Amino acid sequence: MPKKYYIETYGCQMNVADSEVVASVLSDAGYAPAGSIGEADIILVNTCSIRENAEQRVWGRLDLFRAQKKKRPQVIVGVLGCMAERLKEKLLESDKMVDMVVGPDAYRDLPMLVETAVSGHAAVNVLLSREETYADISPVRLESNGVSAFISIMRGCNNMCAYCVVPYVRGAERSRDPETIVQEAREVFEQGYREVTLLGQNVNSYSWAGSTPIGFAGLLEMVASVDPGLRVRYSTSHPKDLSDDVLEVMAGHDNICRHIHLPVQSGSSSVLKRMNRKYTREWYLDRITSINRILPGCALSTDIIAGFCGETEEEHQETLSLMREVGFDFAYMFKYSERPGTKASRHMKDDVPDEVKTRRLNEIIALQNELSSVSKKADIGRILEVLVEGPAKKPIGAMMGRTSGNKVVVFQASDVRPGEYVQVKVTRATSATLIGNLV
Ligand code: 5AD
Ligand code: SF4
16 A cells, blocks of 8 residues: 655645645655545645744644644654745754654655655755756646646745745745746646646746746746637736736737736835835836736736834825725735844844734725725626636535636536636625626
């Protein structure tokens, strides 16, 4: 009987894609996926360090895994990803009974590390690489809906935003060979997938120096040309690097989704400067003007941090006013959380009191709820193309899918299948979804 592994994933889409690489490496080495934690010989948790509470959640899971290990001492528990990279051997020294610590660039080494752990030795590889992109590894799609797939196009980050732990835990930026990216897109399309999301910390700085150098605009064009029936999304863009040539490529291909995730973090130029974001409020708004000119109706989403070091009430108000000015369709909103080792933790004071951070975050969330509602109401009466993903959670019998602008649509249908494109007339909107009828 092959040994079985179970993998749990926390954090961003990049981590989801990484877990698929891990599954591929382990399958190639003869391991099989386990249906549940209880039947796994190897329990893996792919972790996130972006905020303190992301790590807290993983510590909670490790308590549960420790209970498994008390029942079945031969089980191997491995911590993978960003927290493994940040805490290194400290994880082995904790009381959580961790056997294996594997950083995000060491997944090829997993079969060897598992053997080391089985033989009772400490199994650690947290070396970061300047080259590793896992370009040749065909990910095993985990928990996939069979319709949309993630494709990692680059790893690491060179940006050094003052608040962010990513460059320390994921290493320097490197781009993946475009031929392997296009090949992966072709393969998933042939397997029936109808949407790919190209992933990187800062996709706009994608750069491949082959005989013909390729930037992100060129790569996007190549992937969009795989098939007009394959939707293409990408995440995440950095406002400082989002150029008009990318927007022009989008305008030239209907299958590139009309949605841009453009994290602003703050609407105040002085906060942006302290954050080392390398753009101003005016620059960001100019990018939005270009998007609206070249891609009218393109959906916009963002990330916002409330209560960064030294943030004044006026600076917070500038974030609210920028949100209104842009009218984001969607946002991920966070309270600033100091991360050890970052520039902010070394040189700035985390001086906004927690209750002020919470109040500002709540104001940001309340405003975004209004903006999201305006955005959804604007779709009522429209006929939108929806890529069907599967059955809706409710009501029973309904199907769900997404628009090009990334809005979830629920509709009644008996004879549509996941992966089909349908036209839906939107009749109403709830806080999270659009409701409509097939036309
Ligand atoms: N505190 C709060 N939010 C953070 N983010 C990154 N680092 C921190 C931090 N230290 C947010 C940013 C980023 C998103 C992925 O997480 O908004 O875009
Ligand atoms: Fe993803 Fe950043 Fe969390 Fe790592 S720390 S999993 S890169 S969000």
